Amino acid sequence: MNILIAPNAFKGSLSALEVAGIIQSNLLKLNPDLKCKCLPIADGGDGTFDVLTHHYNGETHIISTIDLLDREIKASLFLTEQGLAIIELTHVAGLSLLKPSDYNPLNTHTFGVGDLIRLALDLNCSKIILAVGGSGTLDMGLGALRALGYRFFDKDGLELKGGGGNLSSIVTVDTQCFDRRIMNVDFQIACDVENPLIGECGAAKVFGAQKGATSEEIDLLHQNHQYFAELIKAQFQIDISDMKYGGAAGGIAAGLHAMCGAKLQSGSELVFQCLDMDEAIDECDLLITGEGRIDSQSAFGKAPYVLAQKAKEKGKRVYAFCGTSEFLQNSPFDKVFPIKKVSQSLTEAMKRTKENLIDAVFSMRGVL
Structure with missing residues (x-):
């Protein structure tokens, strides 16, 4: 399976590059035969x-x-x-x-x-x-x-x-x-x-x-x-x-x-052009994206949402990791994996973003 890993930063916790690296290394622990390509993304802001x-x-x-x-x-x-x-x-x-x-x-x-x-x-x-x-x-x-x-x-x-x-x-x-x-x-x-x-x-x-x-x-x-x-x-x-x-x-x-x-x-869109993102989506079977929070504001030009829309137009599966999320109507994401533990405060969860993300990656075992 060809997986495109293209997350935004988890602001205040991990950079987009760090998130992509964590997802890739732990996916390969789940299945060493996966073919992963990392293209961290941004929206014109920090990072x-x-x-x-x-x-x-x-x-x-x-x-x-x-x-x-x-x-x-x-x-x-x-x-x-x-x-x-x-x-x-x-x-x-x-x-x-x-x-x-x-x-x-x-x-x-x-x-x-x-x-x-x-x-x-x-x-x-x-x-x-x-x-x-x-x-x-x-x-x-x-x-x-x-x-x-x-x-x-x-x-x-x-x-x-x-x-x-x-x-x-x-x-x-x-x-x-x-x-x-x-x-x-x-x-x-x-x-x-x-x-x-x-x-x-x-x-x-x-x-x-x-x-x-x-x-x-x-x-x-x-x-x-x-x-x-x-x-x-x-x-x-x-x-x-x-x-x-x-x-x-x-x-x-x-x-x-x-x-x-x-x-x-x-x-x-400008970042996607620089990264040749359309070609990368064409070559993947599954897109994995994400950022700190996925909510109603995500539909207003947030990079992971725009990227997910592009992938769905091409008939690709799309999974997303996020710190927290809320229900989205007509969502382009096939599955969303909030990584914050129920028992954690937001402050504690942000301190443990890496550990929580690793746990969330391993929870994908049955859906890859």
Whole structure:
């Protein structure tokens, strides 16, 4: 039997690569004759860099830059042998870099992301994939745009820095020093959410609170996003207010689309393209996927769910492991194996994810 093992990370417990390795090694203990292929997956959020760099041959390049609160940080990008640069926003602007007491959504910024993009251009890349999920910012890419040469001025002619709190003070956008090399590169952004920039489902309204914004700050940031979107529309003739994926990572997706020509895509679909996932599904008899939780939100673009749908369209069996689950109507999964023990609290279960996953793999003995 040919088994394709393609899990997402169990966030907070195990990476996608670790989950795939555990499943494979224990399946082979059950049946050494199984033929297993591991293709860990991601959706454009945390861990996308690790999944893609595991798949490609290439070299890691490191620079000194600043994080989302101006602190010095070392950050890396990966350049494949084919000239593809892989960058993950969380390395320099991720919420995971902050303690809750440091959350500052009016001032956090993406300058380090622009630094990494410039490094990719200096390395003569032909294509860039930027994974943007997990950000701690709401600056619409203002910081990254500054790192790429754009300059922003207020009504008094003073140059603006900072994050999303400054967007409504911008009166003039100076493009003279913009690094136009980016316009000659295939620049793709892997988005982990489909939300637009503006509206009740927009970046500030939906994601502001988790990045530390108060209700007043959420309203202010939403207004600032509206203001900057209108300014971009007037100067660049591009309407980014309600485009799909535009609200990803605090609006950096919309900002880089309008001002750097970036193409916005589903992170899951983009990762699947890189991994040649359609071909891998064709070759398997059984797909095994999974992530920390499978629930009603899984149907809204979560990588394991999208992958399971692809496999079912091809008539394949699909099993999924997860920490916890809830019933899904019209589920693409033939079997779901929740690994959390009934007697365990969620905290305890997360500490014992590896042991629980091993037990769950062995429970498959009768269904392989």
